[in-house]
Amino acid sequence: SKFTETYLIMYLFLLTGGAAYQPEFAEPIANLSVPLGRDATFRCLVHHLGGYRVGWVKADTKAIQAIHDHVITHNPRVSVSHNDHTTWNLHIRNVQEEDRGQYMCQINTDPMKSQVGFLDVSVPPDFVPEETSGDVMVPEGGTVKLTCRARGHPEPHVQWRREDGQDIVIKEPSGQKVGGCRIQEFNMARFNISITNCILEYLEDRIHPRKEGEAVSKVGYVVFCGVDRGVENSHK
Template identity: 30%
Template structure:
């Protein structure tokens, strides 16, 4: 049966119910859930909205019931072929299906119907009536509708998904429910959707030519008048490294003082140790020594900082350094970013510690961890000037 009961269905019932004379008065009262009036066309119909599996009760109060007259319940419904069907439920206290229905008589004038465990097929027009003549009855009716909270169909909801930059992807979040649920897409953290909007309505969110900036959590919010569901879907995007120097493309320092060269990286998957290096001319710097300290500082959201601390700048250190970054998404040459170390007349404060760092101070801070250990490679947690860091050291 459809979501609403057509007016013509009630009209068809009413046409059967016309009669004359002193008739019993039939009134349905005290329904659970509560009856409300709903305008259908030009008529206010009496409607009960029940949540699926909820019991529905309707008390039928009958006055002036004549001798030999019986109180009955029946349901009229619309079939899938748009025809009228009927289910005769009870005569007085006798039930046709005692697994679905029961009738109680709490008073001499009340016949209370209970519809157990309501399902969608229980929708229809429920009628308490007394047969007066072959063609006329005294009656009252209620339209019973069954509501269903939103339900996500597992096969039609996207799992956490990984794509490569440039591909197309459709994120799915299909739901059922009565009334039909609304479906809204947003991104966590207040970011806009790939289409440039804050929200998108519908069970599918299409993303064309996926960019790295599209990665993150997407929220599907599904709701109707009786419930809601939220489902978060992670979109992971694999992309080649993006490397910048930020505001540090040129770094100034006087001889004899320490400085830090940095490049800022976004990449997924993250570069491995052998996929990163600093270079100056024919020289490569991939592991730490006592003077040149290589650090990788991991950040959130596929970001990292790759830096080289020069613990005591000398004349031969000035010039242009190149940060080389690669990952498994690159078949050819690595991504490169130049950083120039320029000579200054006065020592420059380190932004990390807010003061000038003299040559050798890093070595003293590391407390002798840069030691010879038979050529092995070790990772130490050491106390530096401003942070706790893990150094990958080739021990000479």
């Protein structure tokens, strides 16, 4: 009958309509930049999830973090949550440097659908004490080697400067002439970026020790090894 035919058409439409609404991502996963020790949350928005499942994978190591409501990783700092099967969250508490990398949100369709967000963990700049020179005594006209090594992420910039603000004079043409010492540069395009070691040769006056944290000084002047990541984040 016409009624039966109409009913069958509507029934088939509902079936095909349900199949037509495949899961899809509503928006890209945002990249995150989080300071060391803070918490991070990736959000994955999915429309029309239906009976499919959402999973999280650390893409660079291929380590499964979670599948739907269940946490798979043995990392106790990782958890998941969701809201109305639309918003799926991956939480990482107290982020550490090993958490840095790509995280993938997956839907178990065939073929699989996925999208990736990147977690960057920033680490404040600091000196490596065991690889940074302390006070050094040298005779007048002698040579002194000062080493300054820094760590942090992004990679910190290292600068040498005198306590009185005057330029450090580079004696040899192998370095830039910025104003009594020779500086040997390692993998540097400019004097003030990304250096970890400097060799300074004093040709005048004596050097006397100062308090901890200051490298050396020549007759009242202290040579500082300063670390910074930019104008707004510099310290001695």
